[in-house]
Amino acid sequence: MATIDIDGVRKRFGNVDVLHGVDLTIADGEFVVLVGPSGCGKSTLLRLIAGLEDISRGAIRIDGERVNDLAPRARDIAMVFQSYALYPHMSVERNMDYSLRLRKTPAERAREAVEGAAGKLGIDRLLQRKPRTLSGGQRQRVAMGRAIVRTPKAFLFDEPLSNLDARLREQMRGEIKKMHQDLGATSIYVTHDQIEAMTLADRIVAMNEGLVQQIGPPRELYEHPTNLFVAGFIGSPAMNFIDATYRREGQNAFLVVGEKRLALDERDVADGTPVTLGLRAEDIAIDADPEDPGAIEATVELVEPLGLGTIVHVQALGTHIKALSLAVVEHRVGSRIWIRPHPEKFHVFEEATGRRLERKAQFAAELPA
Amino acid sequence: MSAATLKRAGYWTMHYAIIALYVAFALFPLYWLFKVSLTPTKLLYSEGVRMWPSRTTWENYGFVLTNSDFPRFFLNSVIVSVSTAVLVTVVASGAGYALSRFRFRGKFWLVGLMLITQMFPLVMLISPIFRIFTPLGLTDSLLGLIIVYTAFNIPFATFLMQSFFDGIPKDLEEAAMIDGAHRFTAFRQIILPLTLPGIAATLGFVFTAAWSELLFALMLISKTDASTFPVGLLTFVSKFSVDFGQMTAAGVLALIPACLFFFLIQRYLVRGLTAGAVKG
Ligand SMILES: Nc1ncnc2c1ncn2[C@@H]1O[C@H](COP(=O)(O)OP(=O)(O)OP(=O)(O)O)[C@@H](O)[C@H]1O
Numbered sequence: 164m165a166t167i168d169i170d171g172v173r174k175r176f177g178n179v180d181v182l183h184g185v186d187l188t189i190a191d192g193e194f195v196v197l198v199g200p201s202g203c204g205k206s207t208l209l210r211l212i213a214g215l216e217d218i219s220r221g222a223i224r225i226d227g228e229r230v231n232d233l234a235p236r237a238r239d240i241a242m243v244f245q246s247y248a249l250y251p252h253m254s255v256e257r258n259m260d261y262s263l264r265l266r267k268t269p270a271e272r273a274r275e276a277v278e279g280a281a282g283k284l285g286i287d288r289l290l291q292r293k294p295r296t297l298s299g300g301q302r303q304r305v306a307m308g309r310a311i312v313r314t315p316k317a318f319l320f321d322e323p324l325s326n327l328d329a330r331l332r333e334q335m336r337g338e339i340k341k342m343h344q345d346l347g348a349t350s351i352y353v354t355h356d357q358i359e360a361m362t363l364a365d366r367i368v369a370m371n372e373g374l375v376q377q378i379g380p381p382r383e384l385y386e387h388p389t390n391l392f393v394a395g396f397i398g399s400p401a402m403n404f405i406d407a408t409y410r411r412e413g414q415n416a417f418l419v420v421g422e423k424r425l426a427l428d429e430r431d432v433a434d435g436t437p438v439t440l441g442l443r444a445e446d447i448a449i450d451a452d453p454e455d456p457g458a459i460e461a462t463v464e465l466v467e468p469l470g471l472g473t474i475v476h477v478q479a480l481g482t483h484i485k486a487l488s489l490a491v492v493e494h495r496v497g498s499r500i501w502i503r504p505h506p507e508k509f510h511v512f513e514e515a516t517g518r519r520l521e522r523k524a525q526f527a528a529e530l531p532a
Numbered sequence: 533m534s535a536a537t538l539k540r541a542g543y544w545t546m547h548y549a550i551i552a553l554y555v556a557f558a559l560f561p562l563y564w565l566f567k568v569s570l571t572p573t574k575l576l577y578s579e580g581v582r583m584w585p586s587r588t589t590w591e592n593y594g595f596v597l598t599n600s601d602f603p604r605f606f607l608n609s610v611i612v613s614v615s616t617a618v619l620v621t622v623v624a625s626g627a628g629y630a631l632s633r634f635r636f637r638g639k640f641w642l643v644g645l646m647l648i649t650q651m652f653p654l655v656m657l658i659s660p661i662f663r664i665f666t667p668l669g670l671t672d673s674l675l676g677l678i679i680v681y682t683a684f685n686i687p688f689a690t691f692l693m694q695s696f697f698d699g700i701p702k703d704l705e706e707a708a709m710i711d712g713a714h715r716f717t718a719f720r721q722i723i724l725p726l727t728l729p730g731i732a733a734t735l736g737f738v739f740t741a742a743w744s745e746l747l748f749a750l751m752l753i754s755k756t757d758a759s760t761f762p763v764g765l766l767t768f769v770s771k772f773s774v775d776f777g778q779m780t781a782a783g784v785l786a787l788i789p790a791c792l793f794f795f796l797i798q799r800y801l802v803r804g805l806t807a808g809a810v811k812g
């Protein structure tokens with residue numbers, strides 16, 4: 164097991180800059196999840212760590228050793244590909260012990276390792292089969308097995324579950340989590356899936372356009388996104404964004420949205436600054452008291468029952484807003500209701516820069532060190 | 533039977549009829565070759581055009597095998613064609629892999645140059661090649677032929693191999709390299725086995741091209757000792773005053789190695805080896 168230190172890493176393909184300087188330190192045994200929109204450079208970063216691409220600038224250190232010029236085989240890292248990349252002409256067993264045979268592991272030991280890994284993944288009865296005779300889920304397990312037969316310094320996963328159906332994905336997600344608890348291996352995991360990111364990660368790295376936007380524990384990204392991008396990317400349903408203007412009159416700060424005034428704590432920004440108000444669906448109560456000054460009149464547009472709760476789409480404040488209620492919602496489409504966003508849960512971002520505007524008083528206290 | 537099934541049946545009948553017609557058209561000359569080789573010389577002119585002679589004989593074959601230089605030509609052709617096919621395929625595999633997998637400076641121009649070599653009529657190149665080969669002692673030599681054939685076949689074979697490598701996911705060798713393989717080991721143990729159909733196709737293509745090449749064989753070789761089979765066929769014409777029976781018998785014999793060769797490689801020509809490599 165190992166630490167991975169990514170230091171000012173840049174990557175350009177021809178004259179296209181893909182990574183513009185990524186800094187990230189991963190502790191021994193940590194599970195880090197990379198998220199970001201398609202094309203933001205997640206796979207590229209993973210491939211740089213694995214040694215499949217050359218680093219244009221900066222350095223990657225594994226256990227303190229600079230690996231920029233080391234071939235993939237010398238880095239002792241295992242990777243699970245989105246496509247699984249199983250060797251089609253080899254049996255499952257040969258696929259799994261290929262790395263051991265390359266390392267001239269004694270046959271006896273190799274077999275034990277393969278059987279151990281196969282047992283863990285429940286594929287012991289498939290060992291003699293060829294990959295093309297396996298189902299998608301079985302192939303996925305073989306790909307995982309191939310990674311865990313040897314004890315590499317770190318695991319890299321590039322969207323390993325994205326080709327599976329929802330049920331299987333959920334199951335494998337649990338198994339990966341359990342495997343990580345057992346092995347305690349340093350892992351970097353790329354995914355598009357919000358839930359995978361939230362459940363698996365010790366820390367999430369949110370990336371956009373080749374830059375790291377925020378690094379932190381899942382809850383921190385969820386509750387304190389540092390900018391509009393992270394706020395919009397993390398969480399499902401996505402955060403509601405409402406254009407507003409920040410106003411301050413004496414001691415009172417408030418947001419102006421159309422005709423409506425929403426009171427809030429003071430922010431460190433000039434009076435009259437255009438801002439974006441971010442509201443998570445679950446922070447908006449429906450069926451609020453119309454007398455409440457924070458209540459907003461809304462028209463129901465769509466009701467989506469989830470089983471767990473209900474997403475109510477409403478038209479309010481001149482835009483579409485999604486509210487999540489855990490109660491059973493009986494409202495009909497078109498009916499008028501009152502919603503009330505939780506004022507403590509306002510996320511305010513400067514419109515021009517997208518950066519988060521923290522509460523003035525608690526700014527220092529609320530940010531974890 | 534409903535109108536729809538009738539229509540379908542009609543469609544398929546048409547379909548097969550057209551295919552059968554084409555196959556018959558393509559194979560008819562071969563049939564004729566075989567027929568003439570079995571026809572006794574006396575009957576060849578006296579019987580006129582018939583689908584099958586009234587009497588058949590193997591004596592043309594006997595003569596060709598025992599009393600002519602044909603076995604010599606045949607052996608020369610085998611040496612030249614097999615060497616060329618193997619050499620070209622080895623080089624084309626390496627080059628095709630590089631073109632498929634690597635970005636390197638000058639790649640565009642390299643590919644362009646290779647394409648340009650394919651655009652000249654070969655006749656233009658005969659005299660310069662002759663001038664170069666004579667002082668080197670490569671005329672009248674099988675080695676000279678092998679060199680020329682190899683050089684001319686490499687570009688096309690390289691593009692052919694490249695397209696086969698392009699069809700194999702890059703992930704596979706990357707997985708192997710992460711598993712601990714050197715790039716060359718990954719190539720040999722993972723990529724090459726999956727490219728066997730491509731290698732077989734390339735071998736077959738180059739072998740056939742070299743086997744039937746006439747122009748250079750005629751120009752660079754004058755000794756009977758070093759003649760290949762297509763040149764040998766021409767000597768039949770002059771020496772035996774166009775003995776069609778013997779010539780066609782030699783022709784039929786010359787088909788055998790090509791058939792044998794394709795028989796040997798045909799199981800690799802069947803595609804689909806890569807199925808199951810990635811998500812299906
Ligand atoms: N070999 C390459 N040559 C040129 N450009 C490349 C190459 N590989 C990746 N890129 C570019 O780099 C950018 C980042 O690609 P990358 O595969 O890292 O994205 P990603 O974040 O993994 O996206 P996805 O979520 O779709 O997998 C893309 O714009 C892509 O076009």
Ligand SMILES: [Mg+2]
Pocket residue numbers: 205206207321
């Ligand atoms: Mg990717």
